[in-house]
Amino acid sequence: MQSLVDQKVTEEVLFGEALALGLDRNDEIIKRRLAQKMDFLAADVAAMQEPSNAELRQCFPTNSGRFAVPPRASFWHLYFLASLLANLLILQSGGRPFLCTATTTATALPTKWPNFIALHGS
Known part of the structure; x- marks a missing residue:
């Protein structure tokens, strides 16, 4: 052997x-x-x-x-997302305060939002 x-x-x-x-x-x-x-x-x-x-x-x-596909988890932390969105909208508005309500639809975003994302690389 x-x-x-x-x-x-x-x-x-x-x-x-x-x-x-x-x-x-x-x-x-x-x-x-x-x-x-x-x-x-x-x-x-x-x-x-x-x-x-x-x-x-x-x-x-x-x-x-x-x-079988191994289990995985995915989630969105909506509080963080809403806070980030509000901060970015304040930046876009030049720092002027405004009233913003939370929503899950894209219709609540300002029309300049895609340009803002493209200009700031987000």
Whole structure:
């Protein structure tokens, strides 16, 4: 067993060194072998068939973890957002105080708001 392990390690080291020296380039035997491997891969892919709905229904319950998207959380801190919006609107108005009510629609924004964002890079 140790002899097989040593042989595999030696093979991997020599392979890595050969690649580092570029010995794989301009070699007709290596080109043929790689073309042969690609031909085998193409044949395997061509032989694959799309699974039936029954096969999918049978396979999914045992493999559902492979397809699950990890949970994640996303939220808006509305108090911060409202405060930031009010401060930016005060800046836009030249510092003049004005009455502002909170809303979730874009219609409450002044017509100059997109220009303000573009000019200030926000």
